[in-house]
């Protein structure tokens with residue numbers, strides 16, 4: 001029956017060949033050439049052995065000179081084989097390094113292209129893990145298998161000619177005795193791939209547990225709550241279940257191999273018995289017997305290698321399926337065919353029109369119908385309970401997702417009409433979970449704008465705006481101090497100081513829209529007051545959105561939007577919202593009550 005999936009796997013072999021060829025044409029060519037020569041040399045060696053034996057046994061008193069030349073030729077072939085093998089190992093290393101780098105290049109480019117939604121999906125994470133672990137080395141293996149398939153086929157062809165000329169039934173019989181090996185290996189490749197698919201989730205969990213135990217991020221809590229042994233036990237349980245599966249598979253393979261190899265040995269020794277008989281009845285010479293037997297043995301080894309190459313080819317094609325699937329994924333945030341040019345200067349009027357949003361794997365809408373207009377240059381604050389959807393709203397504005405329904409416009413143009421990359425250049429954001437890059441201070445701030453970072457004084461100016469300049473001056477190498485504890489010589493900062501670096505990063509970008517999501521949550525009151533003072537400065541001439549739970553912080557905004565139940569339920573100035581006596585007033589009074597209680 002026509003099997004589409006097998007055809008698909010053949011297609012993957014072709015893609016792998018193209019991929020390897022593209023990444024390393026020269027070394028692939030040399031590697032292929034060497035493998036072919038290495039495939040032919042053993043046959044030449046074998047033929048010389050036959051000549052030597054025939055010479056030795058044919059003459060009454062053979063002259064040493066008559067076999068000296070043959071011995072020298074056999075020695076040369078053996079030495080040449082060793083040299084070429086060593087050279088081939090080196091070329092193969094070059095090729096595999098080039099392929100690995102090329103695959104990493106493809107993986108990273110695709111990872112950058114895909115949107116955030118994918119990364120929040122466990123199934124995608126499983127596929128990504130499979131692609132990352134298998135793809136860097138499997139395409140080169142496919143080439144290896146293909147070449148050795150070819151090499152073995154050439155050697156085998158030459159030996160088969162020799163054997164077929166002698167006794168074709170014997171040759172066919174030997175082949176049939178070997179055939180089960182191919183079936184067992186193909187079956188094992190299929191089973192291994194199927195099991196591997198089911199291991200991925202457990203492997204990722206085990207890796208995560210290992211990270212919890214080994215990485216700095218959780219080191220405090222793991223010790224404080226005494227989680228070490230508990231997490232370690234969970235890790236060991238997972239490893240045990242994976243190990244048991246692997247061993248079951250290995251047992252299955254061992255049984256199959258034992259049976260099929262036994263069958264193959266039966267074939268070879270049956271053939272030896274036949275050769276011995278033929279020699280005893282003088283149907284063939286002793287030289288013939290030695291050469292045919294050697295040819296049979298070598299033929300058997302070559303056939304075994306040929307089957308191993310075929311099964312390996314099949315296995316690698318199966319394992320690469322995930323990688324090619326990963327490369328075929330299309331971002332869900334679609335780019336317009338002809339993107340609108342972003343108006344320059346962008347005024348920065350933002351409008352949410354009846355925006356509904358459900359996370360791709362969420363169970364309920366996070367935003368139900370958000371209508372909100374932020375005028376150009378306005379400084380607004382967004383408040384609401386935990387989980388009200390404030391950060392989600394910002395993610396939509398940054399086009400990390402597109403709304404499920406409704407639209408978001410800037411200066412009257414739907415965001416979906418812009419190239420998302422160009423659009424994001426118009427926004428400077430500090431998220432709650434901002435990045436803490438284990439690089440220098442200069443790089444940490446410079447990541448905010450890869451062009452502006454090279455202009456003199458820009459990084460220092462951004463640091464002044466965020467208030468980070470004070471502690472940076474106290475660091476041993478100032479702006480060139482390495483941050484974090486991951487690499488030698490790094491300086492660890494407090495969370496609040498990291499937050500100031502993140503604000504400087506956003507300030508460096510001269511974007512017309514600036515968004516600060518909980519920018520002062522980790523700052524001490526003095527630093528918070530300074531940041532807020534500077535917020536107006538940073539936001540000068542830009543549209544600014546500030547998200548905060550500290551209502552003392554948001555009251556300085558031109559307008560406050562209150563999010564509740566997936567909608568904007570109130571908006572106005574601090575005073576207007578207080579007099580409304582609604583959700584905002586309730587939140588404000590409960591915070592004020594808390595401070596009063598603390599004072600008393």
Ligand SMILES: Nc1ncnc2c1ncn2[C@@H]1O[C@H](COP(=O)(O)OP(=O)(O)OP(=O)(O)O)[C@@H](O)[C@H]1O
Nearest residue numbers: 120359361362366385386387388389390391392393
């Ligand atoms: N990646 C995600 N997938 C599915 N649901 C999500 C995802 N991120 C957030 N949510 C859900 O969306 C809702 C809104 O989250 P969001 O982070 O926008 O709230 P928030 O108002 O910023 O909260 P907070 O004040 O605690 O920061 C939450 O109920 C959360 O569980």
